[in-house]
Amino acid sequence: MVTVASNTKPKVIVVGGGLAGLMTTIQIAEAGVPVDLFSFVPVKRSHSVCAQGGINGAVNTKGEGDSPYEHLDDTIYGGDFLANQSPVKHMCDHAPGIINLLDRMGVMFNRTGEGLLDFRRFGGTQYHRTAYAGATTGQQLLYALDEQTRRHEVEGKVVKHEFWEFLGIVKDDDGACKGIIAQDLRTMMIQEFRADAVVLATGGPGIIYNRSTNSVMNTGTAASAVYQQGAKYANGEFIQVHPTAIPGMDKLRLMSESARGEGGRVWVPRTPGDKRRGEAIPEAERFYFLEEKYPAYGNLVPRDIATREIFAMCVDEKMGVFGENQVYLDLTHLDKKQIDIKLGGILEIYEKFIGEDPRTTPMRIFPAVHYSMGGLWVDFVKDNTSGGLVVGDPRNQMTNIMGLYAVGECEYQYHGANRLGANSLLSCLTAGQMTGPGVATYVKHLPKSVDDLPASLFEREKKVRQVQYEKLAASVGTENPYKLHEELGDVMTANVTVVRYNDRLKATDAKIQELQERVERVSIADNSSWTNQLIPFTRQLKNMLHLSRAVTLGALARDESRGAHYKPDFPKRDDARFLKSTIAEWTSDGPKLSYEDVDTSLIKPRLRNYAAEKNESETAAPEAESVKEKLVVSTNTSHGTNGANGKESFGTGLTGATRQEMQIAAGADANGSGDQLSTRPPEARRDSPYSLGAKEEIRIADDNWLTGANDAADADPAKASNPVSVEGEKLVSTR
């Protein structure tokens, strides 16, 4: 261990100015290391601004006995046990501190009568754990961090490069990351930037689905670029489809889970196709299907479950409002003044875009692609005393490329197979808070400064990017990149969202490869050298296609149902085979998949059943083999083991864990596979809606709603011509 700082002039690059990037930037600046901060847009306009509902933290101000342990358990259980548990524990333990910090930064969180922070309920928990600022929490949080960053900027510790696009990293001869190549999106100049470490905080890839709840910049292009440079991409197939959004040609706008947290109820008329307006339908003729099927959690079941239920209600049962793919999200019974204070932001969006008043008319909503649980693989170093992480260790959040870090939605670490609402803002911030000091330690202890490296290293990489750009600028052909993007979005939405079938996943992969060929023939009608938007978009599209393959093939290979990943042909969770993270590595022949054990050292995997109270439902324990595996914390890392001190016993303070284990032991059962109730409720599964015959209808439904497209031909497996690589499947069977 090096103890004396040897690099006297360290510097760091952070790419991305959403919550994760700004928190990391502030922490590094505070540690006295200068930061160059890159972003497509002024950081104040980053996608985090969209977050509505709130941020979780077990501050326990409502006398409910909430605790970080309950938060941990809810998160792990909600994520169907796919998340590594030590990082999640770190996140939950640090949540109250983060909320306090935001409070000190001046975030205008809603208050109680005593002037304390107010908390509301969110999905997948029975506690009031979510701090919020109206229904624009992300905006308020982002602004607070933007302000603190500006302060560091004024003090000269941070230099912003806004309207710049990150194109790729520069590696030294040992493969360590030593800088980036980026392009000024106004002058179109491509330039190299040196850094002792680079942090990517570039957000999620929702735009590979074209229309989603995401901002248009969320193309995942940066993550894809480094994936193609050797960074591992993990759990790509876990894409969250949010149950409640409103359709639009350009975007599917979210109606936050906080609407249900504040008492909103989801229902359909009991009579299919009922022509009356929602407010005219009497109580007795309404089917509150979530409340009936899931008495313990009701409308606040986790998102994967709510989405599948709404989907089934509309597509299979044909119970959608006015016979269409939509259900009611009803706030009309709530106190109008209170919901204005607590949900104003989303009420405004609904009014503006739909033209109806949600205070008096039930909203009509349907699921939409929302969030990626998967992302760049990152390391963690477990603290065997706390069960959390070793704070300050430079390996936390480092990708498999030395010196390249990832934080925020672009990495995979905290949400397993399904993210709980209001946990993302939290994971962005706790990870940023932890990564800052780790990065500072890393760069200060490097044996030499990046400035000592030869210029040729950077020149070479810059040349590669310049040639790429010039080649694109000269492209002649008949394809329009925006149209190709639409085709990608349509096929991804139709086949790689709520319900997944292997034949359609194969067809999707074939379609993506077809698009990869066609994108080589785009017509670049505009090759102006000032503020050109077309060429960068085309470059991003290429990156989206690479990432889409990782998502699709990850889904193809995972023959089970877990969290957001649901295959009717494999309806159970299969812990014996798939209690593992999918790891995709880029090769020129497509993604190469492998699997890594999940750290389940704190809470033993058990069945999910949201019809019952959480702790009453533990009826299954993992198979003996899995129990053994869970004790081995993910060790396949490039920098040694995660179990830092080699000891795997965890601290004695974990009364919660002990309690859980005892309950599991009491209800032990040899069946290690997942809970069917959680993936499909028995009633809805009854007439096998997802049989082959029903697929056609599902797709049409998708096309009308999730994508808004009219032509489903591209999604038809019968039309697929390209051969499909099933490398993933092979790899599965070899373990």
Added chain:
Amino acid sequence: MSDQKTIVLKIKRRADQESPAYWEEFEIPYRPAMNVISCLMEIRKNPVTRDGKATSAPVWEMNCLENVCGSCTMLMNGKVGQSCATLVDNLTQPISLEPMSKFPTIKDLAVDRSRMFANLKKIRAWIPIDGTYDLGPGPRIAERDRQEAYEFARCMTCGSCLEACPQVSEHSNFIGPAAIGQVRLFNSHPTGAMTKEERLEAISGADGVTSCGNAQNCVKACPKQIPLTEAIAEMNRDVTLYKFKQFFRGK
């Protein structure tokens, strides 16, 4: 208007700040509930003018598409607003799209708003916390005060209020309503109030709050209904008081 089968748009184009502006007309199929941005997205999929001439896709800024990031502000039929939140059904055709006039044009509909961000530095628009280490919760705030402050905290630096303000022009350095609203926000926070003089000082000069001509356009233009005129009046009072105190302190 919804029986029309197409939408006609006139877009003001300009290669950069130095080049002359010109207009191009486009015609696209009508679909229900379209916003202005979905028209622009339609055009970029097939950038051909109404008279069949192939052209380049217009350049504009956007990100959130739900009226919360402030990127997509432009003039639509001469009125400033967010193109993502403006529905075609509420506009008469042909719909004219122009960049905001009070900021330098970058290209087509995209403008340079860096002046607004520079102003946020000038007024020290942040809470001066000691550091990010754990110091427990922030100060207690009454919910009523919180609600008032929250209104100002929603400013997305979109520029609409500056565009609407007759006192703002390329040649005047009036700091504008948005920044004054932010002074009001930070000065009302219990911690921010500890350094309120710094912010008052920043808006006490000739380009500060006294430049307001009281046209009251800003408050009508603000998409977030921020009570800007109230803030201006309040800050005017506070600045006067501050200067008064300075005077008696002999500064």
